[in-house]
Amino acid sequence: MQAELPRILELYPSLTDIAKTDWEKDGVQLVELEPNFMIEEGQFLEHAVLLLEGTVRMFKISQSGREVTLYRINGGECCPLMMTSILGETEYEATACVEITCLALVIPASMFRQWMDHYSSFRQFIFKMVAKRLILMSNLLDSISFKSIPGRVAEYLYQMTSDDNDSLLVTHDVISTELGTAREVISRALKSFENEGIVKLSRGKITQINRQKLEGYLEY
Numbered sequence: 001m002q003a004e005l006p007r008i009l010e011l012y013p014s015l016t017d018i019a020k021t022d023w024e025k026d027g028v029q030l031v032e033l034e035p036n037f038m039i040e041e042g043q044f045l046e047h048a049v050l051l052l053e054g055t056v057r058m059f060k061i062s063q064s065g066r067e068v069t070l071y072r073i074n075g076g077e078c079c080p081l082m083m084t085s086i087l088g089e090t091e092y093e094a095t096a097c098v099e100i101t102c103l104a105l106v107i108p109a110s111m112f113r114q115w116m117d118h119y120s121s122f123r124q125f126i127f128k129m130v131a132k133r134l135i136l137m138s139n140l141l142d143s144i145s146f147k148s149i150p151g152r153v154a155e156y157l158y159q160m161t162s163d164d165n166d167s168l169l170v171t172h173d174v175i176s177t178e179l180g181t182a183r184e185v186i187s188r189a190l191k192s193f194e195n196e197g198i199v200k201l202s203r204g205k206i207t208q209i210n211r212q213k214l215e216g217y218l219e220y
Contacts, residue, residue, distance in 0.1 A: 002023070004030055005023065007052065008052065008105060011052055011075060011076040012050060012076065012105075012125070013121075014119075014121045014122045014124065014125035015119075015121075015122060016121070017119050017120075017121050017122070018115065018119060018122070022111070022115070025111060026108075027047075027106070027107070027108035027111065028105075028106070028107055028108070028111065029105075029106055030052070030103060030104065030105055030106070031103075031104055031106050032101065032102065032103055032104075033054065033056075033098045033101065033102040033103075033104055034098065034101055035098050035099060035100065035101060036097065036098060037097070037098040038095060038096065038097045038098075039082075039092065039095065039096040040092075040095050041060070041061070041091075041092055041093060041094055041095045042091050042092065043091065043092045044085075044089070044090075044091060044092070045082060045085055045086050045092055045109060046108065046109050047106045047107060047108055047109060047112075048078070048082065048083060048086055048106070048107045048108075048109060048112040049078065049079070049082065049104045049105070049106055049107075050077075050078045050104065050105040050107070051073055051074060051075050051076070051077055051078065051102055051103070051104050051105075052075050052076075052102075052103040052104060052105060053074075053075040053101075053102060053103045054074070054075065054098065054099075054100045054101050054102025054103060054104075055072055055073070055074050055098075055099045055100040055102070056072065056073050056079070056096050056097065056098050056099065056102060057069060057072050057096070057097050057099050058070045058071050058072065058073070058079060058081065058094045058095070058096050059094065059095055059097070059177075060094055060095070060180075061095060062180075066180055066181075067177045067180060068140075068144070068177075068178075068179065068180025069177070069178045069179075069180075070094055070136075070137060070140065071133060071136050071137070071140075072099070077129065078126070078129055079094075079096060079133075080126075080129050080130040080132075080133040080134070081093050081094050081133075082096070083112075083126050083129070083130065084130065086109045086112055086113065087113060087116065143155065144180065147220065148220050149179075149181060149185050149186070149188075149189050150189045150192065150193075150217055150220060151217050151218065151219070151220035152179050152181075153175065153179070153186060153189040153190065153193070153217075154193075154214045154217035154218055154220070155217075155218055156175060156178060156179060157199070157206070157209055157214055158211055158214045158215070158218060161209050161211060162211075163211065166207065166208060166209045166210075166211070167205065167206065167207040167208075167209065168205070168206045168207075168209065169204060169205055170204070170205070170206060171204050172186045172187045172190065175190075190206070196213070197210065197213070198210045198213045198214060
């Protein structure tokens, strides 16, 4: 662990104050998490996880089996829902799935709570992460509640592209999972966009995405 500390502290400056003896305690370790490794909703978590690299998708599954993506975390981030679950000693309120192989700092839950009590900079970092994700989840709730399907699809395409990249390797199924709606609904919205010259559709790919035209749908 000592050899990896410079890298950890570069990504998580808030851990600089952690005492050397705390780093040496049993259970504090680096682990590699392979794609499709999952932590399912309803579990009582025994460890806190801070990512150094990789990507994890957080999502909810409805009683009907439909998924909706809440957010993703990457290197230098943690899952606020996971942290609040550990702090409150309650069940985990989402499902986490590794998308890109992760290297993670794993901290036993009891020790995580001690660090939160003893180290103000670490505590402030966790609270900031919680606040950041609460804003994102509030925006997601607004989108689900008040935006039309075309508006939500436009928002997704806009967020996933840039002025330098107007193509996506993505299926209609994936978009429906991301947005928590039926595939047929997504397909209709995309076909409508294609008819308007906003996108070009092909199998497993969306190209020629016109971000300027999408902007007209972002508030729709």
